[in-house]
Amino acid sequence: MGRIFGTDGVRGLANRDLTAELALDLAVAAAHVLGEAGAFADQRPTAVVARDPRASGEFLEAAIVAGLASAGVDVHRLGVVPTPGAAFLTAELDADMGVMISASHNAMPDNGIKFLARGGLKLADDIELAIEKRLQEPWDRPTGAAVGRLGDSRVGVSTYVRHLTEAAGVxxxxxxxxxxxxxxxxxxxxxxxxxxxxxxxxxxxxxxxxxxxxxxxxxxxxxxxxxxxxxxxxxxxxxxxxxxxxxxxxxxxxxxxxxxxxxxxxxxxxxxxxxxxxxxxxxxxxxxxxxxxxxxxxxxxxxxxxxxxxxxxxxxxxxxxxxxxxxxxxxxxxxxxxxxxxxxxxxxxxxxxxxxxxxxxxxxGVMTRLPQVLVNVPDVDKSRTETDPVLQAEVAAATGRLAGHGRVLLRQSGTEDLVRVMVEAPTLEQASEVAEHLAGVVRRTLR
Missing domain, CATH: 3.40.120.10 (Alpha-D-Glucose-1,6-Bisphosphate, subunit A, domain 3)
Known part of the structure; x- marks a missing residue:
C-alpha cells in the first residue's frame, strides 16, 4: 500500500478510492494512535465529526462514526460545518480529536478525510504515518459499556458564528x-x-x-x-x-x-x-x-x-x-x-x-503582482520532478534567462496526479513562453 495521506488529509474519488471500509479503518487507527500519544489521557476519549454538504459525506460520516465508536470513542456529530469551524469546535468542546469530511475545492465526486488533534490542530507527518501503519491491525475491541456513544451537537453553527463575529471585532x-x-x-x-x-x-x-x-x-x-x-x-x-x-x-x-x-x-x-x-x-x-x-x-x-x-x-x-x-x-x-x-x-x-x-x-494596490502563469501537467511521473537531470537543467536555464527579474517553480501536486509549472516574469508573454516550454519538457521527460 502506498502513502495514503496527502498534503491535506486523505482524498480521492468517493466510493472508489475513498471507501466506507477505508474510512472506518482510518477512524479506528486514528483512535489508537492518538490514544497512545497521550491525547486521550486516562479518561473516555471524545471526538467531533463534521462534513461539507457533498452526498458521499453522508456514508463516509457513518463509517467514521462507526469506527470511532467501535474503538471506544464518544462522538459528537456537528453536521455541515466549515473545516475551520470543525477545528474551532474541537478545541471549544474540549474534544480529544476532530474529523472533517471534505474534498475542499475538488469536484463533487471526490471526498476527503482530515484528522485534527486536541486543540483543533492538524496532525504532524509522523502521526499520519503512524495511523497508516496501524490500518487493519489486530486489536482488542471494547464491549458492553466500553463502546463509544453517539450524539448530535446542536450548538455548532451558532457557537462558531459567535466566534467569527467576536474575532472580527468591527x-x-x-x-x-x-x-x-x-x-x-x-x-x-x-x-x-x-x-x-x-x-x-x-x-x-x-x-x-x-x-x-x-x-x-x-x-x-x-x-x-x-x-x-x-x-x-x-x-x-x-x-x-x-x-x-x-x-x-x-x-x-x-x-x-x-x-x-x-x-x-x-x-x-x-x-x-x-x-x-x-x-x-x-x-x-x-x-x-x-x-x-x-x-x-x-x-x-x-x-x-x-x-x-x-x-x-x-x-x-x-x-x-x-x-x-x-x-x-x-x-x-x-x-x-x-x-x-x-x-x-x-x-x-x-x-x-x-x-x-x-x-x-x-x-x-499596496502590491504589484508580477505576471504569473501556472500550467498543470497531468499523467506524468511526478515523483521525478526534482531529480530528473534533463528537467532540472532546463529549469536552471530558464531561471538564468529571467536574470533575477522573475522565477521558476516546479512542484508535485499533493492532492492530484500532476506536476505544476509556475513562472513569474516581467511580462505575461514572457511568463507564458517559459511556462509552456517547461511544461513541454515535463511531458517529454516524465512520461
Missing amino acids: RLDGLKVVLDCAHGAAFEVGPEAFAGLGAEVVAINAEPDGLNINDGCGSTHLDGLQAAVVAHGADAGFAFDGDADRCLAVDADGEIVDGDQILAILALASQAAGALRSETVVATVMSNLGFVQAMEAAGITVVQTAVGDRYVLEALRAGGFVLGGEQSGHVIMSDHATTGDGVLTALCLAGRMATTGRSLAELA
Whole structure:
C-alpha cells in the first residue's frame, strides 16, 4: 500500500478510492494512535465529526462514526460545518480529536478525510504515518459499556458564528457584500456572520443539494461572483471553497483580489495595529514575487514554506508568528484559528474597509503582482520532478534567462496526479513562453 495521506488529509474519488471500509479503518487507527500519544489521557476519549454538504459525506460520516465508536470513542456529530469551524469546535468542546469530511475545492465526486488533534490542530507527518501503519491491525475491541456513544451537537453553527463575529471585532454597517458560498459548508455561516455585523448581504450559490458543491462556483470559479458584485452595486465580493477554509475576493469593479493581495492587506493592518509579531508574515513558495517585494518595502520579513496550509501553520507555531497564508486564499490568523478560515478572512478584509474608509481596490494596490502563469501537467511521473537531470537543467536555464527579474517553480501536486509549472516574469508573454516550454519538457521527460 502506498502513502495514503496527502498534503491535506486523505482524498480521492468517493466510493472508489475513498471507501466506507477505508474510512472506518482510518477512524479506528486514528483512535489508537492518538490514544497512545497521550491525547486521550486516562479518561473516555471524545471526538467531533463534521462534513461539507457533498452526498458521499453522508456514508463516509457513518463509517467514521462507526469506527470511532467501535474503538471506544464518544462522538459528537456537528453536521455541515466549515473545516475551520470543525477545528474551532474541537478545541471549544474540549474534544480529544476532530474529523472533517471534505474534498475542499475538488469536484463533487471526490471526498476527503482530515484528522485534527486536541486543540483543533492538524496532525504532524509522523502521526499520519503512524495511523497508516496501524490500518487493519489486530486489536482488542471494547464491549458492553466500553463502546463509544453517539450524539448530535446542536450548538455548532451558532457557537462558531459567535466566534467569527467576536474575532472580527468591527461593525460592517453600510457595506454591501456578495458572498459566493460554493453550495458548500459556509452556506449558513457566511451570511449569518456578515449580517450579524450589520453588512447588507447578497448570498449566491448558497443552496447545497449534495451534488452541486463547487459546480462552476466558489473560489475556483470567480466569474459569477464578479458579475454579481457589479450587478448588485456591491462594495466587494468574497468567494469560499467547498469547506470554506479559503477565501478570494472581488473589488467593486469586479477585479479579482487574490490570496497574496489579501495577505498583504491583512499584514499591513496587523502591523499598523502593532499586532504583527516579530514584524513577520509566513507565505509559501507559490507567493507572487510582488508580494515579497511589497512586504520588504514595509519592513516586514517574509518566511516562505512548502505549499499547504499545514506547513504555513507549522512555521507560525515554530516562530511564534500570528499571520500567514497562501496565494490560493488560505489565510491563518493564529490568534483566532488553527487553520485557514475563509469566512474570518472575508470578515477581516471587510473590517479593514470599514475602519479605513478605503475601497478594496485601494487596499489591494499596496502590491504589484508580477505576471504569473501556472500550467498543470497531468499523467506524468511526478515523483521525478526534482531529480530528473534533463528537467532540472532546463529549469536552471530558464531561471538564468529571467536574470533575477522573475522565477521558476516546479512542484508535485499533493492532492492530484500532476506536476505544476509556475513562472513569474516581467511580462505575461514572457511568463507564458517559459511556462509552456517547461511544461513541454515535463511531458517529454516524465512520461
